[in-house]
Amino acid sequence: MAVGGKAVGARIAAVATHLPSRRLTNETLADDFSGGWSAEKIFEKTGIRERRVVEPGETALDLGHKAAERLLGEAGLSPGQVDFLIFCSQSPDYVLPASACILQERLGLPTNVGAFDFNGGCSGYVYGLALATGLIAAGSARTVLLVTADTYSRFIHERDRSVRTLFGDGAAATLVVADDSGCTIGPFVFGTDGRGAKSLIVEAGGARVARDETTAEPVEDAFGNVRSRDNLLMDGGAVLAFALREVPAVWRALKERAGLDDAAIDLVLLHQANRFMLDALVRKLKLDPDKVPYFFETIGNTVSSSIPFVLEQLIAEGRVGRGNRAALIGFGVGLSWAGCTISF
Amino acid sequence: MNELRAGLADIFEVEPSAITSETALTDLGWDSLAMVSTIALFDELFGKPINIDKLKNCETVADLESMAEEA
Numbered sequence: 067m068a069v070g071g072k073a074v075g076a077r078i079a080a081v082a083t084h085l086p087s088r089r090l091t092n093e094t095l096a097d098d099f100s101g102g103w104s105a106e107k108i109f110e111k112t113g114i115r116e117r118r119v120v121e122p123g124e125t126a127l128d129l130g131h132k133a134a135e136r137l138l139g140e141a142g143l144s145p146g147q148v149d150f151l152i153f154c155s156q157s158p159d160y161v162l163p164a165s166a167c168i169l170q171e172r173l174g175l176p177t178n179v180g181a182f183d184f185n186g187g188c189s190g191y192v193y194g195l196a197l198a199t200g201l202i203a204a205g206s207a208r209t210v211l212l213v214t215a216d217t218y219s220r221f222i223h224e225r226d227r228s229v230r231t232l233f234g235d236g237a238a239a240t241l242v243v244a245d246d247s248g249c250t251i252g253p254f255v256f257g258t259d260g261r262g263a264k265s266l267i268v269e270a271g272g273a274r275v276a277r278d279e280t281t282a283e284p285v286e287d288a289f290g291n292v293r294s295r296d297n298l299l300m301d302g303g304a305v306l307a308f309a310l311r312e313v314p315a316v317w318r319a320l321k322e323r324a325g326l327d328d329a330a331i332d333l334v335l336l337h338q339a340n341r342f343m344l345d346a347l348v349r350k351l352k353l354d355p356d357k358v359p360y361f362f363e364t365i366g367n368t369v370s371s372s373i374p375f376v377l378e379q380l381i382a383e384g385r386v387g388r389g390n391r392a393a394l395i396g397f398g399v400g401l402s403w404a405g406c407t408i409s410f
Numbered sequence: 411m412n413e414l415r416a417g418l419a420d421i422f423e424v425e426p427s428a429i430t431s432e433t434a435l436t437d438l439g440w441d442s443l444a445m446v447s448t449i450a451l452f453d454e455l456f457g458k459p460i461n462i463d464k465l466k467n468c469e470t471v472a473d474l475e476s477m478a479e480e481a
Contacts (some may be wrong), residue, residue: 103443111443228442260432289442302446303462347452 067149070195071253073200075397077245081378082137083305083366084129088217090234092116094176095190099227108153108231113341115233119219125332126157127165129237130215131172138173143155145174150207151181152197152369154190154214156399157221159185169213180207189264189358189399190214190370190404192254195394198242199251208244210315213237214370218298221268223284225292229300230338238374254406255319255406262401267306270295305360309343309351309397316395316405317351324407326391331357331407333392338362338372359385369398386410414478417451418471431472448474456481 092105092115109115124348128151138145151173153166166181175181180201186193191214198210204405215237222230240253270281281295313336321327334357336344341360348358361376368375374393380386390410397403419426421439429438438444445465446461452460468474 269457291442301447302442306449307453307459307462310450311459342446342450344454349454359445 071255073250073324073407074203074408075245075249076199076242076251077249078204078377078408079241079243079250080137081142081144081238081240081374082133082140083169083236083375083378084133084136085128085236086120086124086233088119088121089116090119090230092231092280095227095231098224098230100225100290104154105348111342112231113344113360113362114231114234114366115363117219118236120217120235124217125159126215126217126235126237127159127168128153128354129217129235130213130239131349132295133215133237133239134173134211134213137241141241143209143241148175148209148211149179149193150175150198150201150210152194152210153181153183154186154194154210154212155183155216156185157215157217158188162300164285166167168214175211186369186370187216187402188215188339188369188372189400189404190398191240191337192394192396192404193256194240194253194370195242195251195406196254196256196404202242202244202359202378205218210242212242214240214374215390216369216371218369221296221298223293223297225284225289226297228289228291228302229283233298234368234370236365236371236375238371238378239369240374240377248409250409252255253320253323253408255316255323257316257403259308259312259401260302261308262308264299265301265308266299266399267400268296268298273346284379293387304341305398305401306346308401309339310346312401312403313347313397316403317393320405320407321396326407328353330391331393332390333386334358335373335376335392336395337396337398338376338399339367347376366387370396413455413459413477414451415471416454418474420449421447421451429471431470431475433471435469435474452478452481
């Protein structure tokens with residue numbers, strides 16, 4: 067049963083992101099997809115000119131580590147001031163232990179911190195905020211370091227233009243702290259539809275389907291895209307239809323739960339899937355485009371880090387000041403979606 | 411129907427006159443991107459969810475038009 071939820075006295079004190087250095091441009095993709103899309107067509111449709119991808123041996127944990135280190139440095143925070151670490155990723159270093167435990171050691175956080183991973187995709191950032199504010203509301207933590215990091219490039223077949231054009235690797239670190247001065251995070255709205263589990267999936271490599279030479283066999287689909295069962299598969303049509311169905315419902319539920327109308331919300335931060343998806347949602351939700359920042363032209367869709375990339379930019383531009391209110395909505399792999407409101 | 415054809419002409423970057431009921435989608439460059447664009451177009455024109463399995467089986471503009479009539 068869905069419950070009401072409430073706003074929690076908490077705020078986002080800092081955001082820092084990190085990108086791997088290797089660039090994957092539309093020109094490179096156009097060469098790789100010979101006879102298919104031109105570099106300009108890829109940009110026109112996706113709004114993306116380039117994305118960043120990891121080098122062999124570089125992992126989501128490495129990216130998350132760099133983002134977290136930068137955040138602690140910029141916020142002037144000593145590791146001892148953090149009392150909880152949450153790591154959100156779908157590309158962990160190991161089956162076990164949790165990457166958060168390794169990150170605790172790397173960052174030099176004290177051993178009395180709580181730390182865990184969760185497997186979140188495009189709704190992962192909002193889920194992470196919900197977990198962080200829940201810990202704060204329960205009095206279990208006051209300073210939570212939320213790290214989101216993913217490397218979908220590792221899962222993508224080089225001849226699958228349906229996903230290689232869209233996804234980029236990246237990480238973000240967000241400091242969520244208890245607040246009693248009027249800043250709030252929440253209420254939250256969640257949704258899940260496991261019927262769409264196979265709409266966005268890496269099938270082999272977990273416990274259900276072990277990787278072997280048969281799962282690595284590449285197969286060409288009806289549109290000329292190539293992938294194996296070891297690779298990421300996205301049924302773009304199903305994912306778009308899902309987003310057009312559920313995001314408007316989340317938007318309505320959020321406003322109702324928070325008791326806000328459109329005018330009371332200064333910014334709507336949507337998961338930065340691609341221009342095509344966001345344009346369709348902005349039209350459908352009848353949003354003022356000025357309230358909906360886009361940030362994917364130079365980084366692509368960075369999954370659970372896409373919203374904090376926007377937030378970091380907004381903070382740098384001074385667009386989220388005291389008294390501003392934002393709605394955040396993430397949606398994707400699961401299928402899973404989540405939204406929340408934030409009063410800065 | 412004119413709106414549907416105009417939308418399809420935009421998606422495939424052709425003149426509207428190039429879109430007739432008999433036109434085969436493969437001749438227009440029907441790919442994964444065209445399919446998601448068509449889903450967005452139906453949503454915009456009719457405001458209702460489209461049956462994706464049916465859409466995947468469409469071969470001609472007439473097939474899309476009959477889906478539009480049902481919408």
